[in-house]
Amino acid sequence: MTFKALITVTLRPSILDTQGKAAEHALEQLGYQQLSNVRIGKHIELLVEANSALDAELMVRNAAEKLLSNPVMENYTVALQPA
Amino acid sequence: MTFKALITVTLRPSILDTQGKAAEHALEQLGYQQLSNVRIGKHIELLVEANSALDAELMVRNAAEKLLSNPVMENYTVALQPA
Numbered sequence: 001m002t003f004k005a006l007i008t009v010t011l012r013p014s015i016l017d018t019q020g021k022a023a024e025h026a027l028e029q030l031g032y033q034q035l036s037n038v039r040i041g042k043h044i045e046l047l048v049e050a051n052s053a054l055d056a057e058l059m060v061r062n063a064a065e066k067l068l069s070n071p072v073m074e075n076y077t078v079a080l081q082p083a
Numbered sequence: 084m085t086f087k088a089l090i091t092v093t094l095r096p097s098i099l100d101t102q103g104k105a106a107e108h109a110l111e112q113l114g115y116q117q118l119s120n121v122r123i124g125k126h127i128e129l130l131v132e133a134n135s136a137l138d139a140e141l142m143v144r145n146a147a148e149k150l151l152s153n154p155v156m157e158n159y160t161v162a163l164q165p166a
Contacts, residue, residue, distance in 0.1 A: 067106065
């Protein structure tokens with residue numbers, strides 16, 4: 001079966017998000033003072049070929065830990081849906 | 084009221100995703116042949132100060148179009164939740 005996996009990778013809250021700070025500063029310059037605490041992470045979509053949703057999720061989590069995220073600095077969440 | 088906005092920015096399907104291709108190739112090298120069609124976008128979280136959810140969403144969509152995404156190459160979705 002084919003599943004679509006949505007992986008969200010975010011910096012851990014204790015890690016300074018320089019990209020987010022830059023975006024926040026730019027938003028402020030554009031007049032968006034009401035927007036704050038900008039944090040920027042990654043949104044990854046991919047297709048998984050697996051026998052079951054459980055197999056698919058395990059494989060994606062494994063790949064997220066090994067390659068798609070940096071476990072020292074980042075958290076990730078995985079959501080599966082039918083492809 | 085304060086809302087939390089989650090913005091997902093993805094490359095339009097017709098645009099070649101070089102970062103996704105690189106990740107896909109690396110996954111293949113690691114033995115994940117079952118993972119394919121990797122697309123990598125941005126996940127942005129921020130806080131919005133607004134009088135209503137509608138005001139908050141309009142402001143975030145405006146900011147997404149002006150600064151957080153590139154409307155020529157990218158699509159975005161906005162989801163609001165209570166902060």
